[in-house]
Amino acid sequence: MVQYKTEALVLHSRKYKEADGLLTLLTRHRGKVSAVARGIYKPGSKLRGGVQPFSLNAMLLNAGRSTLHSLNQSDCLEMFLPLRSDLDAMAAASYWAELLESFAMEEQEDTGMFQLALAGFYGLAACPEPLMIHALEIRLMNRMGYAPSFRVCAGCGKPIEPSPQYSFSADAGGLVCSHCRCEGQPVIRLGPAVISLWQGLENISLDKVNRIRPQPEVLGRLGKVSQAWILYQLGRPLKSWQVLKKMEV
Amino acid sequence: MTGLFHAPVMQNLMEQFGKLPGVGPKTAQRLAFFVLSLPKEEVAAFAEALVQAKETMTFCPVCFSLTDQTPCYVCRDVTRDRRTICVVEETTDVFSIERTRDYRGLYHVLQGSISPMDGRQPEDLRIRELLQRLESGEVEEIILATNPDVEGETTALYLARLLKPFGLRITRIAHGIPVGSNLEHADAATLSQALEGRREIGKA
Ligand SMILES: [Zn+2]
Ligand SMILES: [Zn+2]
Numbered sequence: 001m002v003q004y005k006t007e008a009l010v011l012h013s014r015k016y017k018e019a020d021g022l023l024t025l026l027t028r029h030r031g032k033v034s035a036v037a038r039g040i041y042k043p044g045s046k047l048r049g050g051v052q053p054f055s056l057n058a059m060l061l062n063a064g065r066s067t068l069h070s071l072n073q074s075d076c077l078e079m080f081l082p083l084r085s086d087l088d089a090m091a092a093a094s095y096w097a098e099l100l101e102s103f104a105m106e107e108q109e110d111t112g113m114f115q116l117a118l119a120g121f122y123g124l125a126a127c128p129e130p131l132m133i134h135a136l137e138i139r140l141m142n143r144m145g146y147a148p149s150f151r152v153c154a155g156c157g158k159p160i161e162p163s164p165q166y167s168f169s170a171d172a173g174g175l176v177c178s179h180c181r182c183e184g185q186p187v188i189r190l191g192p193a194v195i196s197l198w199q200g201l202e203n204i205s206l207d208k209v210n211r212i213r214p215q216p217e218v219l220g221r222l223g224k225v226s227q228a229w230i231l232y233q234l235g236r237p238l239k240s241w242q243v244l245k246k247m248e249v
Numbered sequence: 250m251t252g253l254f255h256a257p258v259m260q261n262l263m264e265q266f267g268k269l270p271g272v273g274p275k276t277a278q279r280l281a282f283f284v285l286s287l288p289k290e291e292v293a294a295f296a297e298a299l300v301q302a303k304e305t306m307t308f309c310p311v312c313f314s315l316t317d318q319t320p321c322y323v324c325r326d327v328t329r330d331r332r333t334i335c336v337v338e339e340t341t342d343v344f345s346i347e348r349t350r351d352y353r354g355l356y357h358v359l360q361g362s363i364s365p366m367d368g369r370q371p372e373d374l375r376i377r378e379l380l381q382r383l384e385s386g387e388v389e390e391i392i393l394a395t396n397p398d399v400e401g402e403t404t405a406l407y408l409a410r411l412l413k414p415f416g417l418r419i420t421r422i423a424h425g426i427p428v429g430s431n432l433e434h435a436d437a438a439t440l441s442q443a444l445e446g447r448r449e450i451g452k453a
Contacts, residue, residue, distance in 0.1 A: 017271055079438045094366050094403070243369070
């Protein structure tokens with residue numbers, strides 16, 4: 001048994017056995033970690049305050065031989081209360097947590113990823129808008145090395161000629177030129193404004209995201225592209241995305 | 250290993266006990282042997298009780314709590330206040346609130362909560378049925394008494410938004426410091442919610 005201390009974001013918590021919790025954590029020093037938090041569903045549990053989803057905590061964990069670690073102590077550092085009092089924020093945080101859970105590597109130190117995750121929760125607490133969600137999606141994809149090709153054709157590698165309409169193919173890896181676009185291949189049509197918005201979101205500091213005011217149809221198109229892109233990289237749809245769509249009242 | 254461990258009937262019995270929540274293989278084995286030590290009539294009564302409960306208990310067609318009566322005791326009780334519906338996740342929550350004897354309105358059991366990350370969505374809950382109950386125009390207040398965890402809060406926020414056009418009074422149960430506990434041990438979220446849910450005291 002090795003005991004270690006780390007900051008950890010709780011991405012997911014579910015009930016395990018009678019009174020235990022099974023947590024998915026994103027830690028600063030060990031990447032994604034699964035941990036059991038014993039007795040958190042018992043009344044008076046001291047751990048419970050430090051295991052709430054979407055919270056940042058200072059944790060003391062035990063690593064055994066199995067990949068399931070166990071939680072000894074946890075002190076909440078940041079609760080992100082705004083994420084808990086608004087439906088859109090809660091929904092966006094669930095989606096961000098599932099994205100991180102799906103892409104983060106198990107037990108591999110990745111401080112950059114941890115920082116992005118943390119910045120994401122702060123960003124969503126301040127601005128739970130689609131634009132913020134897309135900025136986070138794009139940054140996460142770039143971090144994973146999954147940036148789509150916008151400058152050259154993803155099929156033949158020739159530069160993409162300026163045009164009012166481009167074709168994006170997630171399977172091909174980005175924009176495809178008219179020669180590489182085969183019949184029946186599903187493409188998303190998009191204009192240059194969508195690409196500039198995408199590139200803008202790659203670099204803008206997250207606290208300035210709400211200053212961008214894109215046309216609704218440009219934003220909608222960008223959302224389509226990023227969904228198709230994430231679906232292709234992950235190979236399966238995200239559960240929370242489907243629920244989010246159903247919760248739009 | 251003795252032959253007893255291989256007896257298929259014992260294996261089967263242990264497997265059945267193992268399906269119960271919180272029962273691991275060791276406990277399942279102990280329970281199985283305990284059953285064997287009971288008089289035959291008691292075992293029969295035990296088995297009968299299980300089957301009977303399963304056969305008799307159904308969901309109330311009005312509030313969707315588990316009941317042996319249709320509609321359930323609360324829904325059929327004419328002395329209950331029909332202007333208020335308390336929305337909870339599970340039938341066990343109805344029992345908990347009934348124990349306080351403070352609440353005289355009706356209930357609605359959602360049979361779960363919304364959990365985006367587990368793929369549990371609004372249509373998996375008894376939300377449509379709740380909306381149907383509002384059509385009569387009798388209801389004036391909805392109390393959202395889902396659990397104060399992420400799923401319960403998401404469900405409450407979703408319902409609050411969904412119900413807004415009905416023009417009802419929509420309230421959320423207060424969460425805060427457990428009775429008999431200590432402020433020092435309360436976490437930040439609990440304390441902050443307790444402050445938010447504060448009320449005036451000492452007014453005549
Ligand atoms: Zn090409
Ligand atoms: Zn009923």
